[in-house]
Amino acid sequence: MTLNLKKTLLAAAVALTTTGAQAATELTVYTALEADQLKSYAKAFESANPDIKIRWVRDSTGIITARLLAEKDNPQADAILGVAATSLLVLKNQQMLQPYTPKGVDALSGQFVDKDEVPSWVGMDAWVASICFNRIEAKKHDLPMPTNWKDLTKPVYQGHVVMPNPNSSGTGYLDVASWLQTFGEEQGWAFMDDLHQNIDRYTHSGSKPCKMAASGETPIGISFAYRGAKLINQGAPIDLAFPSEGLGWDMEAAAIVKGTDKMAAAGKLMDWAVSRDANRLYNDNYAVVAMPGVAKPVPNYPADIAERMIDNDFEWAAVNRARILKEWQQRYDGKSEAKN
Missing domain, CATH: 3.40.190.10 (Periplasmic binding protein-like II)
Structure with a gap:
């Protein structure tokens, strides 16, 4: 094998390794979403962000909240998606959330966004x-x-x-x-x-x-x-x-956990969470969603x-x-x- 061929193969291997590393970026997300909701949300986010792989940790709201509080001094999650806003307010009061302004957040109803200038959480649906x-x-x-x-x-x-x-x-x-x-x-x-x-x-x-x-x-x-x-x-x-x-x-909401070393990936999750595509998915499970004009009437659900x-x-x-x-x-x- 010639020296030039070896160099070419080595460069290709390095490129593949780098691409693989980027594709394998893992974001740990705590969620209380129902299992039947989580599958479609995960597919949609990862399709739009192929460079991020989410490791979902799912349990009921109270269990997830207690786990996050117990991990306050040694956070294990990078982000939170689909947990009650009342729980996220508890975490915010404990200085556990990283403020972040998602791209497109201005399109949401005001009641679905944390009131701080840079919000610590954003709502998804009610x-x-x-x-x-x-x-x-x-x-x-x-x-x-x-x-x-x-x-x-x-x-x-x-x-x-x-x-x-x-x-x-x-x-x-x-x-x-x-x-x-x-x-x-x-x-x-x-x-x-x-x-x-x-x-x-x-x-x-x-x-x-x-x-x-x-x-x-x-x-x-x-x-x-x-x-x-x-x-x-x-x-x-x-x-x-x-x-x-x-x-x-109550409303389901999303946030970034303070201390994550994967801020860029967590930010992409927040950007997706406030998007029109995400809100359309929320409407598959809830009649009231954060973005006005997205929700469609639901049979047997009072207008x-x-x-x-x-x-x-x-x-x-x-x-x-x-x-x-x-x-x-x-x-x-x-x-x-x-x-x-």
Whole structure:
């Protein structure tokens, strides 16, 4: 082999190695996205950014939040995608998020963007509380359709209600935080004391109670509206109830973890998270998304959902999160299902 040929082959090998290294750039992203959502999001991002490979670490909102807080002094994640904004506010208050202005963020609704000049987080979509009511199972037990939250404390519903555990589920926490805001703390805890008497179990997933109602495992599941609408559209024998006192809500959000040594790749993830293409994907799973004009009407999902949503104090919910979760666990955790 000639010297020139050797040099050519060596140069080619170096080029391939360099390209491979760039393609293998790995970004560790913590997420609470549902497994069926994550697949399409991951495919879309990596198709648009072939030089980045994401290592997804997925769990429920409460578990991901607790893990991030435990890793505060030795962060293991580079970025966060699809975790409740109330959790990201907790992390922000702990100085754990890296401010970054994504390209195109001005196209989002203002309520979906951190108010700082350089935002520490950006919202993706919003999910809203509702009750999934299986009309077939309800008829077997002679259960009326509830019209407000306090209906669920009536003796007729004893053992027929399933809801998410707020320590592990973002949906569970938005329920608890919204009840405390709507009723006031004293009456809010009294309401949950009465509700607890009728709870069959607390799940570790926000969508599971609605899925259980859809499959007939329970007549009533406290969950979120979009999941219920999707199940109805798939033929499930459930109706959605929207309690008259108002509906709690939260938004999924994205952020960069302070201290990452992969800032360029994390920035690309944030740029993608606020893009129109990403918002179209969010609309496959949620009716309310961050970018105006993107969301399409959803069958069996109320067009006036925004009017039913409470005036949620996200800062209060974040600041009081640890205290509320501790109190809830002491009172009610005995009915939580075992963790997998």
